[in-house]
Amino acid sequence: MQTVWVLGAGQLGAMLQQAAYPLALRVVPLEPEATELPEIKDGDVVTVEREQWPVTPMTEFLSQQPSFMNAGIFGRIADRLYQKQMLDELEIATAPWREVQESSSAEQLHTELGEDVLLKRRTGGYDGKGQFWLYQDQGDEVPSDWLGHAIAEQKIPFEEELSLVGARDSSGKTVFYPLTLNLHSDGILMASVAPVNRVSHLQAQAEAMLSKIMDASNYVGVMAMECFRVGDQLMVNELAPRVHNSGHWTQAGACVNQFEMHLRAVSGLPIKAPEVRGQSVMINIIGIERDRHWLEIPCARTYWYGKEVRKGRKVGHINVNHPQKAAVQAALTELAAYLPEHYQTALDWVQKELRKAD
Numbered sequence: 001m002q003t004v005w006v007l008g009a010g011q012l013g014a015m016l017q018q019a020a021y022p023l024a025l026r027v028v029p030l031e032p033e034a035t036e037l038p039e040i041k042d043g044d045v046v047t048v049e050r051e052q053w054p055v056t057p058m059t060e061f062l063s064q065q066p067s068f069m070n071a072g073i074f075g076r077i078a079d080r081l082y083q084k085q086m087l088d089e090l091e092i093a094t095a096p097w098r099e100v101q102e103s104s105s106a107e108q109l110h111t112e113l114g115e116d117v118l119l120k121r122r123t124g125g126y127d128g129k130g131q132f133w134l135y136q137d138q139g140d141e142v143p144s145d146w147l148g149h150a151i152a153e154q155k156i157p158f159e160e161e162l163s164l165v166g167a168r169d170s171s172g173k174t175v176f177y178p179l180t181l182n183l184h185s186d187g188i189l190m191a192s193v194a195p196v197n198r199v200s201h202l203q204a205q206a207e208a209m210l211s212k213i214m215d216a217s218n219y220v221g222v223m224a225m226e227c228f229r230v231g232d233q234l235m236v237n238e239l240a241p242r243v244h245n246s247g248h249w250t251q252a253g254a255c256v257n258q259f260e261m262h263l264r265a266v267s268g269l270p271i272k273a274p275e276v277r278g279q280s281v282m283i284n285i286i287g288i289e290r291d292r293h294w295l296e297i298p299c300a301r302t303y304w305y306g307k308e309v310r311k312g313r314k315v316g317h318i319n320v321n322h323p324q325k326a327a328v329q330a331a332l333t334e335l336a337a338y339l340p341e342h343y344q345t346a347l348d349w350v351q352k353e354l355r356k357a358d
């Protein structure tokens, strides 16, 4: 049996493993800290569920394998400085930015980028961690340990955040899911809605951008592109060369979900344009205990990751899907009773979106 070794053993690795069964592939997620190195055979492939990893005997071993997919891209995407340079080189719209150098000052960054500037650490950030807002009217300074380790971005007055999840195979064929509408709170994804017909006119623009990126890097597998929408213009916020949280709804709402699509692409099986079924909504479960009532909600499926619950930590998600929007709306109303108060804003946002005319 062909084995797909996955660098990283979080929930994404587990969901890749779950998706492998119908393909009769063996998927083995590997902890970076694990000491027992795998025996990689001819025909196996190595992929990742994270774009950054610590240097350990395991990650050194995996990243040196000839079958390590997309080896060249991680150095460019995992460092925001190189990722931004890549987007500029490809002439893909992105938030105007500067490198934060040892000699940079807040004053200079405000002159170049405006009153509100978002510092992002070059590496290591996720779920809004590794960000620092620099407000001119508050006289903020660049923290000294960020000098030389960050980029600075102009604040984008976006109307909303959309993401595109796509896949490319080794022959260069690309397929895409419909644009997904995402709500973030404090930098962490709370909810996704897909498809969203009112943004379908932006689909071609988004696909052209992600195709250009995947083609330029000869990428194989699933890649996600997070965007800001400003009018009818998309700007890339960031790229993730892996399966992505904003694609979790595809487990319920597409005939081939993002996890299976990634496995197909990296293992040389055919990829195909995924037919989308009905209306999907994904609610992230962040920092709260599991509630068994979630399992009783109609047209909903809960994924519980089995991780220790900590504040701000993603510990599960709930996919709600039905051919009729009204059924999704009713399920979310039921679900609201079993989610804490601070979820109401996100649930209201989803309900408002579902009420909008297509």
Ligand code: ADP
Residues within 6 Å of the ligand: 095, 118, 120, 125, 126, 127, 128, 129, 153, 154, 155, 156, 157, 161, 184, 187, 188, 226, 237, 238
């Ligand atoms: P992470 O790796 O933590 O997801 P992102 O760069 O995606 O980092 O930023 C997290 C969130 O912060 C975004 O989804 C968006 O809501 C907000 N954000 C990021 N960049 C900007 C920007 N330039 N202007 C306004 N908001 C931003």
Ligand code: MG
Residues within 6 Å of the ligand: 127, 226, 238
């Ligand atoms: Mg992000």
